[in-house]
Amino acid sequence: MNQTTAVHGEKISLLRVLGPAHVWALGVGIVLVGEYMGWNFAVGKGGAIAALIACWAAGLLYTCVAMIDSEVTSTVAAAGGQYAQSKHIIGPLMAFNVGLYLVFAYTMLEAANAITLGYLVQTVGQMAGFADAQDKPFIVLSIMFLAWLNYRGVYATLTVNLVLTAIAFIAVVILFVAVKPWSTELLNHKEILNGLPYGWIGVLASLHFGLWYYLGIEGTCQAAEEVRSPARSLPLGTMAGIMTLLIAATMTWYLCSGLMPWEYLGQATTPLFDAARLTSSTPLMVLLFVGTMFSTLASANGCINDASRAWFSMGRDRYLPTWFGAVHPKNRTPFRSIVFLVPVALTFAYFAPLDQVITFSILSGLLGYTYMSVQVIFFRQMWPLDTIKRGYVHPFHPIPALVLLTICSATYFAVFLGYGTQLIAMMVFFIVASLWFHFHRYKYVRRGDQFTMNWPRPQGY
Amino acid sequence: MDNFQLIEYAAWALSLVLGLYMLFDTIKTNRAYSEDLLTSSREGEIDDTLVIDPPHQGGHL
Amino acid sequence: MPLTLAALLLAAAIAFFIIFGRREARLAASARHSILDPSKDVLDAGKIEIDSCGFPKLDGTFRGRSFRVGLIPDTLTFRRLPQLWLDVTMKRSLPVDGSVAILIRPTGADYFSLTDRWNERLEPPANFPEMCLIKGDGPGARHILERIAPYVANLLHDPYFKEIAITPRGIRIMHQLAEGKRGDHLILRQIVFENARLNPEDLEDVIAAVLEVENLLLNVKLVSAA
Numbered sequence: 001m002n003q004t005t006a007v008h009g010e011k012i013s014l015l016r017v018l019g020p021a022h023v024w025a026l027g028v029g030i031v032l033v034g035e036y037m038g039w040n041f042a043v044g045k046g047g048a049i050a051a052l053i054a055c056w057a058a059g060l061l062y063t064c065v066a067m068i069d070s071e072v073t074s075t076v077a078a079a080g081g082q083y084a085q086s087k088h089i090i091g092p093l094m095a096f097n098v099g100l101y102l103v104f105a106y107t108m109l110e111a112a113n114a115i116t117l118g119y120l121v122q123t124v125g126q127m128a129g130f131a132d133a134q135d136k137p138f139i140v141l142s143i144m145f146l147a148w149l150n151y152r153g154v155y156a157t158l159t160v161n162l163v164l165t166a167i168a169f170i171a172v173v174i175l176f177v178a179v180k181p182w183s184t185e186l187l188n189h190k191e192i193l194n195g196l197p198y199g200w201i202g203v204l205a206s207l208h209f210g211l212w213y214y215l216g217i218e219g220t221c222q223a224a225e226e227v228r229s230p231a232r233s234l235p236l237g238t239m240a241g242i243m244t245l246l247i248a249a250t251m252t253w254y255l256c257s258g259l260m261p262w263e264y265l266g267q268a269t270t271p272l273f274d275a276a277r278l279t280s281s282t283p284l285m286v287l288l289f290v291g292t293m294f295s296t297l298a299s300a301n302g303c304i305n306d307a308s309r310a311w312f313s314m315g316r317d318r319y320l321p322t323w324f325g326a327v328h329p330k331n332r333t334p335f336r337s338i339v340f341l342v343p344v345a346l347t348f349a350y351f352a353p354l355d356q357v358i359t360f361s362i363l364s365g366l367l368g369y370t371y372m373s374v375q376v377i378f379f380r381q382m383w384p385l386d387t388i389k390r391g392y393v394h395p396f397h398p399i400p401a402l403v404l405l406t407i408c409s410a411t412y413f414a415v416f417l418g419y420g421t422q423l424i425a426m427m428v429f430f431i432v433a434s435l436w437f438h439f440h441r442y443k444y445v446r447r448g449d450q451f452t453m454n455w456p457r458p459q460g461y
Numbered sequence: 462m463d464n465f466q467l468i469e470y471a472a473w474a475l476s477l478v479l480g481l482y483m484l485f486d487t488i489k490t491n492r493a494y495s496e497d498l499l500t501s502s503r504e505g506e507i508d509d510t511l512v513i514d515p516p517h518q519g520g521h522l
Numbered sequence: 523m524p525l526t527l528a529a530l531l532l533a534a535a536i537a538f539f540i541i542f543g544r545r546e547a548r549l550a551a552s553a554r555h556s557i558l559d560p561s562k563d564v565l566d567a568g569k570i571e572i573d574s575c576g577f578p579k580l581d582g583t584f585r586g587r588s589f590r591v592g593l594i595p596d597t598l599t600f601r602r603l604p605q606l607w608l609d610v611t612m613k614r615s616l617p618v619d620g621s622v623a624i625l626i627r628p629t630g631a632d633y634f635s636l637t638d639r640w641n642e643r644l645e646p647p648a649n650f651p652e653m654c655l656i657k658g659d660g661p662g663a664r665h666i667l668e669r670i671a672p673y674v675a676n677l678l679h680d681p682y683f684k685e686i687a688i689t690p691r692g693i694r695i696m697h698q699l700a701e702g703k704r705g706d707h708l709i710l711r712q713i714v715f716e717n718a719r720l721n722p723e724d725l726e727d728v729i730a731a732v733l734e735v736e737n738l739l740l741n742v743k744l745v746s747a748a
Contacts, residue, residue, distance in 0.1 A: 077653055079629050081601035087630075102600075130465035137472035144476040151483050153597070154712065155550050155576070161710050223707050224602045226627065226698055227681040298710055305711040309600040309631070316500075317630050326499040327633045328490060330574050332595055339487050342480075453653060464529075501638040 032168055033299040034213045034245070035252045036272050036292045037116045038358045042209035044266020045418060046202025048193055048257035053203050054210025055249045057407060059242060062214045064404040065369055066238045067394040068376045069218050074391025077453065079224045082368060083310060087317075088453050089379050092445050094371070096319040096437045097430060101368040102219075102310045107341055108361035109216065110146075110303035111349035113296040114139045115357065118349075119269040120292055127277075139349050142300060147342045150304045153331040164294045169248070171291035175276055176251045178284055179259065186279065187258030197262065201417070207407070208414040211362050213249040216299075217241050219306070269354055304338065304345075311337040318444045319437065359419050363426045366408055366415075373404040382458030550714075551576065557699075557718050558591060561725040565589055584729055587736075588613045591725065593699065597713055599629045604702030604713045607634065607684060608720065610728045613692040616739055620660030622667050623687040624674060628655040636687040636694070647671040650678060669738050677731055688739065693732050697724075 042051035069082070078084040083102060087095040118139030125133030179186045196202050217238065256271045259278045268274050276288035312334035315324030328335040348357050380397055394400060415423050490499070558578045562568045565582025573579050573592070580591040590611045597604040622644070623636040632638070640659035644667055658664065666688055677683050677695075685696040700718035707713075 077627070079599050079602035079627070080631075083600055084629070125465045125468075128465070130463060133465050134469055137469040137476070140476045141472040144479040148479040148483060150711075151486070155547075155554065155595075155714075161706065161712070165709050219601065222601050223704055225701060226602065226605055302711055306600065309598060312598060313600050313629075313631050316633070322500055323496075325633075326496075327598065329494055329499070332575060332597065334598060335483075335487055335490065339483055342483070501633055 032172075032245070032248065033113060033295040034215060035172060035248050036168075036295050037270055038112060038212040038354070039209060039249065039252070040256065040265050040268055040271040041355045041358065042206035042212070042266075043257070043262050044355075045198070045208060045414075046204075046206035047195065047197040048253070048262050048265065050196055050198070050203040050206040051210065051257075052250070052253050054206040054208075055213055055246070055253060057207055058210040058214055059246045059249075061211070061369065061404060061407040061411075062217055062242050063239075064400040064407075065218050065372060066242060067400050068372055068404065069222075070238070070392045071390060071394045072372075072376060072379060073222065073224075075388065079226070080313065081219060081222060082372065083313060086371070086375065088455075089375055089382075092317075092319065092442065092447070093434060093437060094375075095317070096314065096441075097434060098368060098371060099310050099314045099319065100430065100433055101364045101371070103307045103314075103341070105215070105361050105364035105368065106303040106307035106310070107345050108348060108357050108364065110143065110300045110307070111345045111352070112354060112357045112361060113300035113303070114142045114345070114349040115354045116269060117142045117293065117296050117300075119354075120273060120289065120296075123270070123273070124289065136350060140346060142297065143342065143345050143349060146297070146301050146304050147338055147345075149301070150308065151328075151331065151333055151335055151338050153328075153333040161298075164290075165298070167287070168291040168295045168298075171287045172248055172252060172272065175272065175279075175284060175288060176255050178279060178281065179255045179275070181254060181258070187255065189258045192259075192261050193257060194262070204410060205414050205417040207411045208362065208417075208419070209358070211365065211411065212358060214242065214245050215362065215365050217245065267355075304341070307341055308334050308337040311341060318446065319441060356419070356422060359415060359422045360426065362411075363415060363423065366411055367426075367430070369404060370408045373401040373408065376401050383455060384459065387459070388455050553718075554578070554715075557593060557715075558720050561591070561720045561722045564722050564725050564729070565591070584612075585733070587733075589729065589732075591720070594634045594696075595713065595715075596632075596634065597702070598633065599631045602629065603704060603707055604715070605698055606700040606702075606715045606718055608697045608699040608728070609634075609694060610696075610725070610732060611692055611694040612729075612732045612736065614736075616688070616690055616692065616736070618662055618666055618688065618690055618739060620658060620662030620664075620666055621687070621689040622656065622658045622663050622670075623685065624667075625655045625657075625685045626678065626683060627653050632685075634696075635685055636689070637685075647675065649675045666739070670735055673734060673738060686735070688735065693735055695728050695732055695735075697728060 039051070039055070042054045046054070072085050072089070073081075076085045076088050078088065080087075081102075083095060083099050086098040115135075118135035118137075121138040122133045122135035181187060184190070198205065222238070252272060256265055256275050259275050260268070260271070265271060270292055273285070273288045273292050276284045279285075311320065311324055314320045315322055315326075315337065324334070324337050324340065326336050327333070348360070352360075377398060385393065412423065554576060555572055555578055558570055558580045562570055562580065565580060565584050568580055568582035570578050570580050575595070577593040577595065579593070580589075582589055590609075590613065592609040592611070594607040594609055595604065596607055599605075621636070621640065623640065624646075625632060625635045625637045628635075628637070637655050637657040640657040642658045642663060644656040644658045644664065646654050646656055647667070650671075656667065658667065670686075670688070674686060677686070680697075682698040683695075684698060685694070687694045699720060700715040702712075703714040703716050
């Protein structure tokens with residue numbers, strides 16, 4: 001019956017499940033795009049050194065996320081990521097919010113990818129001599145095209161996807177080597193790195209965009225099998241992904257901060273491609289062009305896919321009108337959810353600047369991580385270690401949760417520094433949405449249908 | 462109109478075509494199938510056609 | 523960058539993707555269409571057609587009963603690999619005054635499941651270990667569940683078992699046939715059911731299970747060598 005790999009029930013070794021070529025997929029695809037664009041806004045907020053510190057602090061945040069998420073995922077047998085977990089551990093209102101965080105984070109990431117793509121094509125046009133090349137048509141086309149692909153539901157294997165993924169990753173490495181980091185021929189850190197232009201408050205402020213290097217890693221490596229043996233250890237996939245990104249992020253930071261002064265780097269749209277341009281090497285430019293194109297397209301595709309599934313799930317669970325829970329009879333895709341989210345992405349991609357779109361995505365992600373830290377505290381309290389069977393038990397609880405909460409709080413403050421309007425707008429949005437859910441939707445929710453784990457009554461209830 | 466503008470117009474045109482395709486297909490699908498069927502696919506039904514009772518096998522219902 | 527060279531490169535790349543893509547699509551389609559071929563002869567008068575979603579379905583009879591074997595691709599659960607469900611349905615009138623559907627590992631996004639249609643939730647019997655959702659309809663639902671529960675508890679030992687549904691019009695069992703390849707899903711959310719094939723033995727096992735359930739509902743021993 002099962003042509004799938006014969007690993008169900010066996011100890012899963014990384015290479016066996018993924019295959020050597022697929023190891024490249026770790027941390028790549030949706031997430032490597034964070035090296036190609038967005039992270040450099042951290043440089044604008046506090047200078048290059050601050051951005052590096054933010055990168056490492058964000059690495060710590062994501063390690064905590066990985067630990068906490070692994071425990072909860074290995075215990076909640078229901079597939080569905082954080083959304084399903086919150087249904088079981090807290091309840092419908094929280095699940096509704098988590099669903100919204102996910103949809104918003106991915107839709108804004110999709111918009112950011114589209115903006116980058118449009119800008120890239122525009123830049124190439126300008127380099128070819130067309131001074132008034134536009135980016136808007138390509139922003140719109142990339143969203144429309146990927147939405148259409150997702151609407152149709154594509155079953156073909158694009159076997160070349162592995163090659164492209166490898167290119168996206170190798171491009172960074174090749175560029176790093178090409179700028180001769182061991183010499184000062186091209187890189188000029190001594191002159192360009194000027195300490196902390198905004199002092200230590202700048203370091204705090206740059207935490208805001210530091211998250212961008214890794215945003216989405218907790219979801220990318222999580223694609224549950226239908227029948228899974230609960231992991232008994234921290235999934236190597238996620239940790240390897242974080243390590244990969246940490247290395248890639250440091251390399252990216254090193255080469256960009258040595259080539260471009262922080263005032264420029266801090267507002268560039270495509271820092272790696274710009275770095276390639278500065279080397280004046282056409283092959284490098286082509287390589288980075290392909291890398292940027294592929295990582296943004298792959299990321300946007302995944303975003304449309306995930307966001308529409310989350311919206312669809314909320315419709316099916318009756319948190320949203322069930323109208324969204326429709327499945328296309330021929331394509332088997334959540335067609336109404338896909339079509340509904342297209343104008344949302346288009347509006348932000350067309351009208352909002354890249355740093356603001358990224359900020360919205362980061363804020364939604366932050367809300368999710370904050371929730372995660374609170375959720376695991378609840379989780380351990382209501383169902384202590386010996387009451388239900390857990391796969392992986394993360395060590396030193398509650399330290400990871402508290403570290404996560406602390407870094408999240410610091411990051412909210414970091415966002416407030418300079419993007420206070422966005423922060424307040426998001427908070428208002430989620431409060432209004434929660435109120436709408438409470439007063440208007442909750443009566444439709446079928447409580448019994450959702451809690452399907454056979455856990456004992458939580459302690460204290 | 463220079464070459465790049467041509468490409469831009471082509472991009473707009475393609476976006477329009479894809480967008481209209483999705484819109485019209487959504488409307489068409491909404492009209493062609495009942496709401497009940499769309500939110501819970503046709504496979505759920507064991508439909509009446511082709512229901513055949515097996516031949517009698519001696520003394521039972 | 524010389525413009526003509528760049529334009530030629532771009533055109534070449536697009537052409538490559540289109541040609542390559544179409545070839546891949548063709549290969550994928552032919553692989554898809556032949557998923558049920560190995561089991562064609564399990565059913566008498568077995569006929570394979572391609573349904574409107576591009577997947578094959580097999581119609582035929584088995585011991586005089588009408589069977590349909592279908593495939594349902596499911597890519598709709600958030601954070602889960604794409605699934606290919608095997609749907610084996612026996613269509614006949616059953617002397618039951620109600621319907622029951624038992625769905626294992628519900629995710630909320632199981633649009634293909636009959637548990638969607640009914641509102642009465644039934645308690646899973648004690649020896650059903652897995653996460654399961656049981657829905658019923660009509661006055662006889664509980665009675666049906668009681669009758670089939672011991673046998674279904676047995677079926678649940680198979681981790682790939684997904685759903686069983688009993689209605690006055692027939693019995694349906696669903697199994698996982700294939701799962702999407704992880705790497706392709708992670709990178710580009712592609713749906714690749716590699717080497718998916720329905721082996722005749724597996725189909726016969728499911729059909730046997732369906733007939734056993736039918737037996738329980740009719741309370742009749744099947745005459746052997748039918």
